[in-house]
Amino acid sequence: MSENTFITRSEFFRLYARLYSFLRQEWDVRKVSGLKELLLHSFKKVEGQPDSEALYHLVLAMRTAVIIIDEIGLKQPAVCAVLLFHTVVEGGHSPDNIDHLIDIEVDSILKGLKKVNQFSDKKSAVESENYIKLLLSIAEDIRVVFIMIAQQLQRMRDAKEREPSHRLDLSVESTYLYAPLAHRLGLYAIKSELEDLSLKYTDREQYDFIARKLNETKRSRDRYISEFIGPVKERLDKTGLKYDIKGRTKSIHSIQNKLKKQKIEFENIYDLFAIRVILDAPPEQEKAQCWQVYSIITDMYQPNPKRLKDWLSIPKSNGYESLHITVMGPDGRWVEVQIRSKRMDEIAERGLAAHWKYKGVKGETALDNWLSSLRESLEDSDANLSQKLTDFKLDLYDEEIFVFTPKGDLFKLPKGATVLDFAFAIHSNLGAACVSGRVNGKNVPIRHVLKSGDQVAVNTSSHQTPKQDWLSFAVTSKARAKIRQLLKEEAGKQVDIAKETLSRRMRNRKIEVDEPRLMQLIKKLRYKTVTEFYVDIASEKIDVNWVIDRYLELENKESENRESHATVSAGEFTLKTPSPEISGSDELIIDQNLTGVDYKLAKCCNPIFGDDIFGFVSSQGIKIHRVNCPNAHDLFSRFGYRILKARWSGKTSSSSYTIVLRVIGNDQLNIVANLMSIISKEEGVQMRSITIDSNDGLFQGNIAVMLGDTSMLDQLIKKLRAVKGVKSVSRLN
Known part of the structure; x- marks a missing residue:
């Protein structure tokens, strides 16, 4: 049960002091006193019980509350709701004398938290009910999702002590749901930490590799940043502007994405960092001072006009404001420079919660529009979960474009939006009647993809x-x-029209309709739903008389089967046992005797017995992947609801698996023969193939072997690495 839940007196009072210090600022004294007593009472009941459920909820509540104060910036009602929910609702303490703590705001947040957590013990957050409840809670009170993100961040921070399957669950949730939500709400620092921790828990080897490389290159990177910043500071100091300038390194996760997408070596990544200029400017001078800094930097360094991103003139939907430029720095290296004010920087680091500090909770109309769109997408109760999630994900990470009506009204749309999307953005009736558009004076079809700056008119037809x-x-x-x-x-x-037509034709032919038999026919004709069947009749894709003929054939066949069916005595009857399925806990257990479940080992990572694995539900059945598969992050982030926990059964495997080893070493006499000799002597290991390339005194080779499990693999790799002249041995995905 323990999730790093043990809490010492000193840590409790450190958290308690931080919370008390915050709560007593601008809040009702009676409420502060009530929460203070609640926390002390809760700790007194669980002190000395490191494995108790109540202690877990108390620790999680206090640490989550500190995150929403220090890293998100929510106010006292949200902190109160978190502490009440976990210590009273989940912690099992008596709710006596807490009514005075629950005002309208706190009650709204508590209701949202209860809704989201209703199924948390039964289902993963990315599975149907809990996921939809979370989205509905966002639409009702946005603070609920801030709290859920903070709680997820704390659980991810604590998960290093937990078992791998638990870390995998949390990582999938973080990658698929919480990191995109944090991004959408402007919580970039939290988004990056969630993604970094997910990578750390699912592919520790790659995470450590990048972390080590960053540490090794820190000195040269710092030297380059100083070389770039020095002349800029000299020029800025002469202007009298108040500013701070610093370098900021990319997150490990974003570096991993670049390595994977561009297929380059770490040493070939030149944009490992960005320079950030933060101005201490009054609100009315913010934009002018940002552009003044832009002018100074582009006078000193050659800018790349294609990489200019102006979020000063038109901020992002999540409130993000900044000016991004890319310039040619010393040694011909491209360097990104971000220019913003202190207010903008606080919003960039802490998201919409910081934006409310300046404009009030109702000040973010773009967010209101997004939530309205979210509500509409969730209204269709007949749409399946996969479709809802797909639509929701489309609106999370997408970049934005800005287009105008003929009158000059501005609309924000996701990158890739079409004339049809624009029409529906203005009004649903306009979208439904849209036949074409006029973009910058030219007629275009409704599927025409829009670009920023386009002026768009919609052509409609009543037909x-x-x-x-x-x-x-x-x-x-x-x-x-x-x-x-x-x-x-x-x-x-x-x-309705098709049903009436089929019924009338059957009556004309004096056929009495048997509903179960008709349903059987519809299924036999490979229709997924009855509606699709009748739609095809209405559109004349299938002929009504042809359907009736197939119905009669099925009726005649059933009659023949009944007549020829032999009677079986009770003594001879045996009950067929059903094939095993995935267990009720939604964990797929892989062993030799598994039947009834269509699964295959994924080719992209070739898992073998002993690897940490997960299942992915695809159209070709369940694919088993390694947790550190190159495609794992993409599957987690795009299809988290299709992920299944999986594990191998037993301690050893009776099967053999093919894996490929990449060997690099000095091209010296007998080294390949030595490698082959070791493999041939290793018990339970069979050589399948070997390819060797030699160049400039080095050899590189791929050796395919068959073996039983990861322990055999680790032992083989250890022995091959010990061969004189071998520089590295690694497993290929």
């Missing part, structure tokens, strides 16, 4: 109705949800 293929190019959740709703309404009308 236009939504088409199924619209879903293939509409990208906003609002457009897709409305299109599905309209298609469903139209399909409902068509279904």
Whole structure:
């Protein structure tokens, strides 16, 4: 049970002092006193019980509360709700004398937390019910999701002491749900930490490699930053501007993404850091001073005009404001420079919660628009979970474009948005009747992809109705949800017509309809739903008389089977046992005798017995991947709801698995023969193939072997590394 839950008196009072110091600022004295007594009472009950459930909730509540204060910037009602929820609702303490603590704000947050946590003990956060409840809670009170992100961050920080399967669950949740949400809400520091910890828990070898490389290159990186900053500081000091300037290294996760996407070596990454200039400027002078700094830097260093990102003129939806430029620094290296004010920097680090500090809770209209769009996408109760999640994910990480109406009104849309998305953004009725558009004075089809700065007009027709293929190019959740709703309404009308047509034709042929048999026919014709069947009849894709003929054939076949079916006595009857399925705990156990579950070992990482693994539900069945598979992060972040926990059964394997070893060493006499000799003598290991390339005194080779499990593999690698002249031996994915 312990999740780093043991808390000493000194740590409790350190957390207690921080919370008390914050709560007594601008808050009701009676409420502060009530929470103070609650915390002391809670700790007194659990002190000395390191494995108790109540202690776990107390520790998690206090540490989460500190995160939402120091790293997010929420106010006292949110802190109160966190402490009450975990110590009273989940911690099992008596709720006596706490009514005075629960005002309208606290009650709203508590309701959201209860909704989200209702299924937390039964399901992973990325599985259906809990996921949808979290999204609904966001739509009702945005502070709920801030608290959930803070709690997830604390759990990830504590997870280093937990078992691998628990860390995998948390990492999938973080990568798929919480990191994108943190990004969408402007919590960039928390987003980066969640992603870094996910990489650390799922691919520790790669995480340590990048961390080690960053440490090794720190001195030269710091020297380069100083060389770049020095002349800039001299020029800025002469202006009289108040500023701070520093270098900031990329996160380990973002470096890993660059290594994977660009397929380059670490040494070839030149944008490991960005220079940040933070101005202490009054609000009315912020933009002017930012552009003044831009002018100074671009006078000194050659700018790349294609890499200019102006979020001063039009901030991001999550409130982010900054000016990003890329310039050619010393030694011909491109360097990104971010220019912003202290206010902008606080919003960039702490997200929308910091934005409220300056503009009030209702000040972020773009967020209100996003939440409205989210509500609309969740309204369709008939849409499946996968579709809802796909639409939701489309709106999370996407970059934004800015387009204008003919009158000059500005609309923000995700990158890749079409004329159709623009029409639905203005009004659902306009989208439904859209037939084409005019972009910058030119006629374009509704699937035309818009670019920032486009001026867009929508052409409509009273005869236009939504088409199924619209879903293939509409990208906003609002457009897709409305299109599905309209298609469903139209399909409902068509279904009624088709049902009446089929029923009338059967009556004309004096056929009595048996509903179970009709359902059996629909299934036999490979229709997923009854609605699809009737829609095809209405659109004349299938002929009604042909359907009736197939119905009669099925009826005749059933009659023949009944007549020829032999009677079996009770004594001869044996009950067939069902094939084993995935266990109720949603954990796939891989062993030799597993039947009834269609699974395969993924080719991209070739897992073997003993590897930490997970299952991925694909259209071709369940694929078993290693936790540190090169594709794991992409699967976690895009399809977290398809991830299954999995493990090998037993202590040893009776199967053999093929893996490939990459060997690099000095090209010296007999070294390859020595390697082959070791492999041939190793019990339970068989050589499959070997390819060797030699160049400039070095050899590189791939050796394919068959073996039983990771312990055999580790032992073989250890022996091969000990061969004189061998520089490295690694397992290829």
